[in-house]
Amino acid sequence: MIIHHPILGPRDAQEFVYLGDAGLINRPDGMTAGIEAFHDYAYNRDNPAGEHRELWYHEQGDRSWLVVTRNTVTHEIKKVELARDVARAQGRSK
């Protein structure tokens, strides 16, 4: 599998480490959001057959976190973004 890194171009998937659902970016505030929201964040994941947004870490490359939109059925990769840009677009990470 080849992941098209937004900065470095096509890179072999073996250079990356998979973390999981990109929803991990949206960590609720543990002090105010309540136990249910935090429990949901920590333990509950959807397991879609189809399009899935997931976090990949380019460990053997530039060590950036990426948000990869991938079809879990066909393995087609539709979109690759820097997680930093995604988080900032959501107003996180200042």
Place this chain on the structure above:
Amino acid sequence: MVDLRAMTALGAHEPAVLTVGPLTITERFDIALASLAVRRGQDLTGAARAAGVPLPGPAQYQARAPYSAFWVTPEMWLVEAPFASHEEIAVHLKAAFGDAASVTEQTDAWVIFDLTAPDLALVLERLCNVDFRAAPEGYATRTVIDHLGCYLVKHGAGMARVYGPRSSAQSLLHAVEVAAASAL
């Protein structure tokens, strides 16, 4: 009086120079290293120009005197300079960039090998997944050599510099020697 003598990453007092067929492996003991990272919202362009520190784009190495640098990740570079004149490279860089950048001494974290051979691609294609032949001169990337995370900089078709973890210097050297013996 304690008599201290510096040791190379391979535990010797002099840097190693080895040849395997047409390949020459030269341990570089004379290079000082530091990482340079832009702090949030800062711009290093002016200070870098004033200090003579190149800040090359993604996957690139740029040589200048006394500082050379290669890109490691967005807004971060590994800067090198001659050890003799810049042993305290982190202090020099901190003075140049102040609070605009975070600087970390890296000299003793890495072992540096210069590899030279008429056709180095034959060795490197056995060691890592970098397409050395297709890569332009000055190409810099992180890669894996024998399970070790390394940086590889292409200085020409027959010349590359490898930065590997210093504590695994002997293992990295062994991997290069074995690959060279089977390739050349």
